[in-house]
Structure formats: structure tokens, C-alpha cells
Amino acid sequence: MQDKLDLNPDERAVLDWIDSRADHMIDTVKAWSAINSGSRNADGLERMRACLETAFGELGGEISAIDLPPTTIVDPDGTVREQAFTPSFHCRLRPQAPIRIVMTGHHDTVFPADSHFQSTELWDADTLNGPGVADMKGGILVMLHGLLGLERSPWKDEIGVDVLISPDEEIGSLGSGPILADLGAGADIGMTYEPALADGSLAGARKGSGNWSLKVSGRAAHAGREHHLGRNALAAACQFGLGLDELNGRREGVTFNLARIDGGGPPNVVPDNAVARFNVRVKTENDRTWVEAELERLLDEIRVRDGIAAELHGGFTRPPKPMSPANARMFEWTKAAGGALGLDIRWQDTGGVCEGNNLWAAGCPNVDTLGVRGADIHSDREIVKLSSFAERAKLSAVMLMKFARGEFNAKEARALARTQ
Numbered sequence: 001m002q003d004k005l006d007l008n009p010d011e012r013a014v015l016d017w018i019d020s021r022a023d024h025m026i027d028t029v030k031a032w033s034a035i036n037s038g039s040r041n042a043d044g045l046e047r048m049r050a051c052l053e054t055a056f057g058e059l060g061g062e063i064s065a066i067d068l069p070p071t072t073i074v075d076p077d078g079t080v081r082e083q084a085f086t087p088s089f090h091c092r093l094r095p096q097a098p099i100r101i102v103m104t105g106h107h108d109t110v111f112p113a114d115s116h117f118q119s120t121e122l123w124d125a126d127t128l129n130g131p132g133v134a135d136m137k138g139g140i141l142v143m144l145h146g147l148l149g150l151e152r153s154p155w156k157d158e159i160g161v162d163v164l165i166s167p168d169e170e171i172g173s174l175g176s177g178p179i180l181a182d183l184g185a186g187a188d189i190g191m192t193y194e195p196a197l198a199d200g201s202l203a204g205a206r207k208g209s210g211n212w213s214l215k216v217s218g219r220a221a222h223a224g225r226e227h228h229l230g231r232n233a234l235a236a237a238c239q240f241g242l243g244l245d246e247l248n249g250r251r252e253g254v255t256f257n258l259a260r261i262d263g264g265g266p267p268n269v270v271p272d273n274a275v276a277r278f279n280v281r282v283k284t285e286n287d288r289t290w291v292e293a294e295l296e297r298l299l300d301e302i303r304v305r306d307g308i309a310a311e312l313h314g315g316f317t318r319p320p321k322p323m324s325p326a327n328a329r330m331f332e333w334t335k336a337a338g339g340a341l342g343l344d345i346r347w348q349d350t351g352g353v354c355e356g357n358n359l360w361a362a363g364c365p366n367v368d369t370l371g372v373r374g375a376d377i378h379s380d381r382e383i384v385k386l387s388s389f390a391e392r393a394k395l396s397a398v399m400l401m402k403f404a405r406g407e408f409n410a411k412e413a414r415a416l417a418r419t420q
Contacts, residue, residue, distance in 0.1 A: 005340040011401055014149040015341075015394045021148075022390040025141045026128070028055070029384070032137040033120050033130040037167075038112040045086040045167045048107045052089045052140070052165055059147055061093040061161075068168065068175030074213040074313050076262035078273045085175035089165040093147075097160030099403055099410050102187035102364065103147070104180065104355045105140045105194075105371075106169030110378050117380040126386050133384040134374025139193030140165060141389060142371050146396025153397075155404035162187065169355060172211055172317045180355055184362030188410035189330065189403070191396065192356045192368035195377060198385060202334065202347040202369040205323040207253070207281040208288060209353040210316035212295070214240055216263075216302065217309045220272040230270025231307030234263045237274035240310070243298045244278055251290060253283035255351070280316075281351050288316055318357035323349070326365035326416035333408040334367050337398040343391070365413040370396055 007015070037048040053063055065087035073083040089107065109132040111117050120130030132138075143163070150156050162183050166176035173180060184190060196202050216237045221230030241258040248256050256278060263274030282288050295312065302310050321327070331347055338345035347369075356368025373388035375381075402408040 005336050005398070005402065005407070007340050007398070010154055011398065014152050014397055014401065017152055018145055018149050018393045018397060019390050021145055021393075025145060025389040025393070026386055029133050029138050029141055029389075030120050030128070030130070033133050034118070036111065036113050036115070036118060037107055037109055037132065038115065039108040039110070039168060039171045041113045042086050044113065045108060049087065049089050049167070052107060055144055056089075056091045056163065059091060059093060059144075059151060061091045064090045066090050066164075066179055069178070071174040072313060074215050074275055076275055078215050078217065078275055080215065080313065086167045088167060088176050088179060089163075091163040092161070094157065094160035097158060099159045100162075100187045101159060101400075101403065101410065102162045102164065102183040102190045102359065103143055104164050104166070104190065104192045104359070105136055105143055106166045106355070107137065107140065108167050108170050109135065110170050123383065127383050128386055129381065129383050131382065134195040134372050134382055135377040136193055136195060136371055138374065138384045138389065139195055139371025142392045142396060143191070143193045145393035146400055149393065149397030150400040150404065153401050153404065155401060158404040159400060166355070173355060173358060174317060177317060177358055180358040181362045184359040184364035187364050188414045190356065190359040190364045190366030190368075191370055191399070192354060192359070192366060193371040194354045194356075194369045195371045195374035195384070196369045196388075196392070198373050198375040198383075200343065200345065200373055202331070202345065202367065203350045203352065204331070204347040205349040206321040206353055206357055206368075207283055207351045208316060208320035208357065209318045210280050210314065212278055212280075212312055212314035214276040214278070215311050215313065216240070216274045216276070218272045219270070219307050221270045223268045223270055227270060231272070231305070232270050233274040233308065234261070234271040236302045236305055236308045236310065237261050237263060237276045240298050240302050241276050241278070243301065247294055251287060254287050254291065255281045282316075283320055285320065288319075318353040319361040321357045321360040324365070324417070326413050327360065329413050329416060330365050330367045333399060333402070334370075334395070337395055337402060340398055341391070341394055343395065363414075363417050365417045
């Protein structure tokens with residue numbers, strides 16, 4: 001593939017239009033950032049979805065809300081219950097077009113309604129600090145303007161698009177996962193708008209990830225008078241957690257993170273309940289099989305304790321996304337499109353996960369860090385580089401136009417994926 005692509009006058013006119021929208025994108029991300037849309041803030045998520053309906057209405061596609069199935073969660077007191085989700089935002093353009101692309105993002109953030117981090121601040125002429133400005137309300141605006149650019153080109157009718165923007169990505173896409181799988185299975189390629197690094201680097205191969213909650217039940221008793229009658233659930237959960245931590249280093253690239261243990265109460269009561277929460281990252285499907293066997297072994301080791309019952313809830317929700325030949329081809333095209341804009345697109349492997357993992361599991365080759373350049377996401381230091389709004393929207397527009405013109409062969413990438 002050539003490193004330098006030529007851009008014709010029609011393509012350059014599209015890029016000029018995107019440049020004219022840079023201030024609009026910046027103003028919009030400030031307004032969106034002011035809406036708290038933490039993953040559990042249903043009111044804020046619905047306010048944000050209403051903003052998406054207005055913004056994407058400019059495309060003229062079919063806009064709908066997709067209801068998501070509930071998931072099972074374990075409360076700190078051990079209660080197992082269903083957790084509902086607000087709907088995903090969906091926009092469909094030209095479903096009968098010969099080339100099918102799925103574009104994904106999320107409008108939830110990691111910042112709850114009571115977070116102290118609720119407003120934006122301009123740190124310098126090119127740096128805006130604020131919740132979700134990079135991850136990924138800024139990315140949604142990049143996606144939208146890449147599409148608006150395509151709509152101004154002579155080749156738009158060659159591409160049909162499904163846009164899915166979900167309310168639950170930051171908590172594992174538990175509700176939207178089946179929708180991502182369906183859309184990924186029906187698309188030639190995928191484009192996802194997580195932020196790039198501040199220097200513009202993209203994520204390459206990604207590990208797989210799973211989250212679990214271990215519910216342990218014992219028997220309460222007076223810690224002094226009848227200690228012998230008690231069965232300490234908290235001690236059993238700690239035993240499991242220590243065993244989990246000792247698995248680190250046993251298999252290359254596999255990590256176990258014990259994140260939290262809830263349980264217990266007054267020091268004169270033997271605790272009869274505990275909940276341990278943990279995350280596991282893996283590089284391959286073989287790693288996943290090994291992890292699942294080790295978890296069962298640790299579970300058996302605490303179940304043999306007299307009077308202790310234990311059950312695991314959760315599992316792997318994001319399979320690994322390797323740098324397969326199909327995904328490598330997507331990166332080659334991204335680099336070529338960047339070269340046409342004077343950008344040196346690089347990438348590096350990461351232990352992080354995103355919706356790109358879900359799309360790849362459905363056989364859909366994809367690039368998943370096409371959003372703004374940003375840094376320090378998931379913290380109150382989150383920033384976006386303002387110059388990257390137009391820059392990254394133009395990158396997406398070039399890619400979309402090249403797919404439409406056949407210079408990038410989306411069906412070739414999908415065919416490569418089928419051989420994996």
C-alpha cells in the first residue's frame with residue numbers, strides 16, 4: 001500500500017468544511033461535558049442521549065433508541081438483583097448500500113452524579129480539562145463530523161452506516177454487548193472513537209477482560225461468647241483474594257486485580273457475608289481457559305471451609321483483540337489516510353479494552369482509537385487537545401471517502417478476518 005494518498009478537489013472541499021466546524025465542535029463538547037452522564041446516572045444518560053438525537057439529526061438518517069437487556073449485579077450486602085440500563089442511541093444510514101460500516105462509541109463516563117469533577121477548564125490555548133471531553137464525548141463529535149464530511153462527498157451512497165452509542169461501555173458493555181455483536185456480524189469493518197493518546201498514537205492489540213463478584217456466605221455469631229459457632233465469610237473472601245493475587249506472574253500477560261472486598265460489621269460479630277470484586281486481563285483465548293480453571297480451583301478451596309458457601313457472578317465480557325492480518329490492514333489504511341493529512345499515525349499494544357474487542361469477537365476488523373487526542377482519562381485531570389477535533393474528524397472523513405471510492409477495500413478486510 002502507498003504511504004502517501006492523493007486527495008482530489010472534492011475530498012479537499014470536504015476537509016475545508018470540517019475545518020470550518022472546529023469551533024462548533026469545541027463549543028459542543030463543553031456543553032456536553034456539563035451534563036453528568038455517569039454510567040449509573042439514568043437521568044443524565046437520557047439527557048445526553050437527547051443531545052445525540054439532535055446532533056445526529058443533521059445526518060438525516062433513521063434514529064432510534066435500542067432497549068438493552070438488564071444484567072445481574074451483586075450489592076455490597078450480597079443481594080443479587082437485576083440492574084437495568086437506559087437505551088443505546090442508534091442511527092442508521094443507507095442500509096442497502098454495498099459497503100457496511102459500524103461506528104461505535106459511548107455517552108457514559110466514569111464520573112458519578114456526586115463526583116466533584118463536573119465542569120470544564122481551559123488550561124491553555126490547546127488544552128481543555130473536563131469530564132468526558134476525551135472519553136468520549138469528544139470522540140462522538142469526531143465520529144459525527146467524519147460522517148457529515150462523507151455526506152458532502154460525491155461517493156456517500158456507496159457506504160451504509162450503523163452508529164451505536166451506548167450508555168454502559170465504562171461498566172463493561174453488559175447490556176449493549178449483544179447489540180455490538182449483531183452489528184459487528186453484519187458489517188464489513190468497524191470504526192470506534194475512544195481517544196487516542198495525546199501524541200496521536202492509537203491502540204493496537206488489546207487484551208481481553210472480565211469482571212467478577214464473589215459472594216461468600218457464612219454464619220453470624222457473638223465474637224466472644226459463641227465465636228466457635230460463627231463461620232467467617234470475610235476471612236474466606238480474604239483467602240480467595242490472596243490466592244487470586246498469587247496467580248499474578250504465573251502466566252505471561254495475564255493479570256489479576258483484587259479491587260474491593262465488602263462485608264463485616266461490628267468487631268464483636270463474626271461476619272456472615274462478604275463480596276469480593278476483581279478483574280482479570282488475558283492476551284489469548286487459551287489464557288481465558290486457564291483463568292477460568294484457576295478460579296474454579298480457588299472457589300473449591302474456600303467452599304471446603306465448614307459452613308461457608310460461595311458463588312461467582314460475572315465473567316469475561318471483552319475477548320482479546322489481536323493484531324491479526326485483518327486488523328493490521330485497517331491500521332495500514334489509517335496510517336495512509338493520516339499521511340495524506342500530514343499525520344504520522346503510530347500505534348502500540350495495550351492492556352485496555354473497549355468496544356473494538358466486542359466487534360472483533362463478531363468477526364469485524366476495526367480501528368478503535370479514532371477519537372480526539374487526550375490524556376489522563378478516568379481522572380479529574382482528563383484533557384482533550386482542541387486542535388485534534390478537526391484533525392481527527394478529517395482523518396475519519398478521508399478513511400470513509402477512500403472506503404467509498406474503493407481505494408481502501410473494506411470487503412477485503414472482512415475476508416481476511418474470516419480466515420483467522
